[in-house]
Amino acid sequence: MQDIDLLLHGRWVIPVEPDEQVLEHHCIAVNDGRILALLPSARAAQHYRAETELHLDHHALIPGLINAHTHTPMNLLRGLADDLPMMEWLHEHIWPAEQRWVNEEFVHDGGLLAMAEMLRGGITCFNDMYFFPEVTARAAAHLGMRACVGLIAIDFPTVYAGDADEYLAKGLALHDSYRNDPLIRTAFAPHAPYSVSDAPLQRIQTLADELDIPVHMHVHETADEVGQGLQQNGERPLARLDRLGLLSPALVGVHMTQLDDDEIARLAETGSHVVHCPESNLKLASGFCPAARLVAAGVNVALGTDGAASNNDLDLFSEMRTAALLGKAVSNDATALPAHTVLRMATLNGARALGLGAETGSLETGKWADITAVDLATLESQPVYHPVSQLVYAAGRHQVSDVWVAGRHLLKDRVLTGLDSDELLDNAARWQAHLAEP
Numbered sequence: 001m002q003d004i005d006l007l008l009h010g011r012w013v014i015p016v017e018p019d020e021q022v023l024e025h026h027c028i029a030v031n032d033g034r035i036l037a038l039l040p041s042a043r044a045a046q047h048y049r050a051e052t053e054l055h056l057d058h059h060a061l062i063p064g065l066i067n068a069h070t071h072t073p074m075n076l077l078r079g080l081a082d083d084l085p086m087m088e089w090l091h092e093h094i095w096p097a098e099q100r101w102v103n104e105e106f107v108h109d110g111g112l113l114a115m116a117e118m119l120r121g122g123i124t125c126f127n128d129m130y131f132f133p134e135v136t137a138r139a140a141a142h143l144g145m146r147a148c149v150g151l152i153a154i155d156f157p158t159v160y161a162g163d164a165d166e167y168l169a170k171g172l173a174l175h176d177s178y179r180n181d182p183l184i185r186t187a188f189a190p191h192a193p194y195s196v197s198d199a200p201l202q203r204i205q206t207l208a209d210e211l212d213i214p215v216h217m218h219v220h221e222t223a224d225e226v227g228q229g230l231q232q233n234g235e236r237p238l239a240r241l242d243r244l245g246l247l248s249p250a251l252v253g254v255h256m257t258q259l260d261d262d263e264i265a266r267l268a269e270t271g272s273h274v275v276h277c278p279e280s281n282l283k284l285a286s287g288f289c290p291a292a293r294l295v296a297a298g299v300n301v302a303l304g305t306d307g308a309a310s311n312n313d314l315d316l317f318s319e320m321r322t323a324a325l326l327g328k329a330v331s332n333d334a335t336a337l338p339a340h341t342v343l344r345m346a347t348l349n350g351a352r353a354l355g356l357g358a359e360t361g362s363l364e365t366g367k368w369a370d371i372t373a374v375d376l377a378t379l380e381s382q383p384v385y386h387p388v389s390q391l392v393y394a395a396g397r398h399q400v401s402d403v404w405v406a407g408r409h410l411l412k413d414r415v416l417t418g419l420d421s422d423e424l425l426d427n428a429a430r431w432q433a434h435l436a437e438p
């Protein structure tokens, strides 16, 4: 008999690895923040005495969802500039608003609002790209949420830094201060091929090799981006990145709506990762990522929401559903991107893209106990023939009841244990009033 911290019994436990496994009436034993074992509930009492034991009799226990691309502080820009094409949205609305309003307090308040939204939607880990990433890192660490924060770089001066040297110096200092942190990781985050020139990109790749961290970047988001790249450099942006040495297992390329067969083969050959953000791509009419073809070619495809200014929510349940439906429509094949595949994209594939495949993303012995409980007893979820189909095609984030990160109970029966919701609402209202100023 072993004394442990936590025993979670679920009607269904869906570990994601092994693929397509659904365990009925099983439990997850947790100690020191990590998963000790998955076993039938009926056998648990023979092995474990838990300080806390929870029976989630109508729930599916799944790995915490991983939002592989977002800009958390942009929650404060939600709904500010809607119904616009991507480049006009970015250049004429978002970048001017950011220059005027973004500071450390904005990043703190917007970041926490986003983390609250994500936890309530079953997301335990996010990959962020935004100004003042040290503020986001501190807030996530304090809250107990897992994050990979972007060490950003862009060719022009912003509220955060003046030139490439300053972006990189700030980024490296941030990387150093979280070197051994159990929750916070870093990735280089050069904004996009059209906004970062060759010299900083090459430096970033050298540093990423040295530090063994990912390079997170918007790539081939729109046809315009590819056309402009061709005009300016005589080559497509992805070919330029390849020539500069950026296609590698470190690359986390976001969007990738414009890909020909050779480019897909090259992404597979180099072990590059792709983050599919279907709803942001739909809303900005950016194009369609050939996610099913990428998966078939062996590319690791994860899922992201992008920021709340282009989505307009951070909801990976709806993102899974959209990815599955769009995947079928785009490939004219109803068997494309089945439910199990998109659940894997929203969990283990995200972890792998961030270099966290051994730490989180599936319910396996030795991994962190990053767990989401989804209540499938609701009227809208009946009957449950296939729990994974229910999760992807019928369930919503409001059915997430509980969330644990490294064994810590951060969402308890839909209540955030580490955040004051009234304070989050007050802060959002205060920023809304500021941003409405002429």
Ligand SMILES: CSC[C@H]1O[C@@H](n2cnc3c(O)ncnc32)[C@H](O)[C@@H]1O
Binding pocket: 071, 090, 094, 095, 098, 129, 130, 131, 152, 153, 154, 191, 192, 218, 221, 280, 306, 307, 310
């Ligand atoms: C350098 S910090 C990140 C930067 O990215 C901007 N951004 C947000 N969403 C998108 C997108 O879909 N494509 C390109 N850039 C985007 C954000 O506003 C920040 O300025």
Ligand SMILES: [Zn+2]
Binding pocket: 069, 070, 071, 218, 254, 306, 307
């Ligand atoms: Zn983005």
